[in-house]
Amino acid sequence: MTGSGPIARVAVVTGAGSGIGRATAIALDRAGWRLSLLGRKREHLEETAEQCHLAGTPPLVCPTDVANEAMVDLAFSQTLARYGRIDLLFNNAGTSAPKTEFGEVELSHFERVLATNVTGAFLCARAAYRIMRSQQPQGGRIVNNGSVSAHVPRPNGAPYTVSKHAITGLTRQIALDGRAHEIACGQIDIGNAxxxxxxxxxxxxxxxxxxxxxxxxxxxxxxxxxxxxxxxLPLSANVQFMTVIATAMPFIGRG
Known part of the structure; x- marks a missing residue:
């Protein structure tokens, strides 16, 4: 990230059509970031974009299935073409499966969750990493959306729990490999928003x-x-892991 210099900061937000992605896109817009919004449904992204206008440049809307390599690469290429750089990826897109006792988990549900939550997160992080590594000034920040399920599971949630533990490994690997290129990577683990x-x-x-x-x-x-x-934060500092929860939720002591 380039800080408060003359180059406008650019953020890519995945899963930007609703929920945490939408709320974060709006917050980034109000802080002056230029935005590229990724998500499955154009109409939902456009609803988010309508609420993001304070930075002076309308957000770029990129309908994207994050588990599709070609679509991800196209979205990041379009972002680079429009803004000239990427300073932040909020790697937020995710999905879950029906609560199911472990012995009855369907392979199709497991594979679908991992395709979005793990493969999708990897593809978006890789695309952002490649751009951040090559741009001038070099570097940027990737924030992966984990979950409190990256620490402890809920009952009957195997696909989601496995996927979020994988995100922790992805975060650590990017944080290590990114040091040489001024790329910081951290993870926010969210509970009961x-x-x-x-x-x-x-x-x-x-x-x-x-x-x-x-x-x-x-x-x-x-x-x-x-x-x-x-x-x-400046790129010389990084929140490696942050856990944000509803204060009284049953997380500490869960299980």
Whole structure:
């Protein structure tokens, strides 16, 4: 990232059509970043773009399946063509599978979650890394969206838990390899934010002892503000891992 110099900062946000991706894109826009928005559905991305206009340049909308290598490479090429550089990737796109006891997990569900959450994250990070390595001034920052499930699982969530543990490995590898190119990489692990899944949390989630318990949630803005903090650091500093949770959620002591 180039800091407060004359070159405008450019961010790519994946999964930008809703939830944490949308909230973070809006926060980055208000902080003056130029944006490239990636997600599956153009109409959802355009809804996000309509709320992002303070930086003076309308966001670039790039409908993208992050698990598709050609689509990812095209989106990053379009971003580079428009803005000339990339300073930040918020690697946020993700999906989950139905809660299923481990012995009954369907391979198709497992493969679908890993395709988006792991392969997709890898492809987007690799595309950003290649650009950041080559651009002048060199470098940039990648923030991967992990989860508290990167630390401890919920019952019956094998595909998602496995995928988020993989993100931790991806983050560490990029952080190591990126040192030579002024590329910083960190991970934000989020628990119980006010997204589309919040209704299920309020209604009650299965706990390790089998009870169904309503869980507290935190404002989605809290997550966006945390990502904005990570993004705003100079490249000489890095938040390697940040865990942001609803204070009273059953995470500490889960299981």
């Amino acid at each position: 006010e997204t589309g899944a919040a209704a299920g949390l309020v209604a009650g989630m299965q706990q390790a002892d089998g009870r169904i318990v309503a869980e507290p949630i935190m404002p989605i803005k809290s997550v966006a503000d945390a990502v904005l903090f990570m993004a705003g």
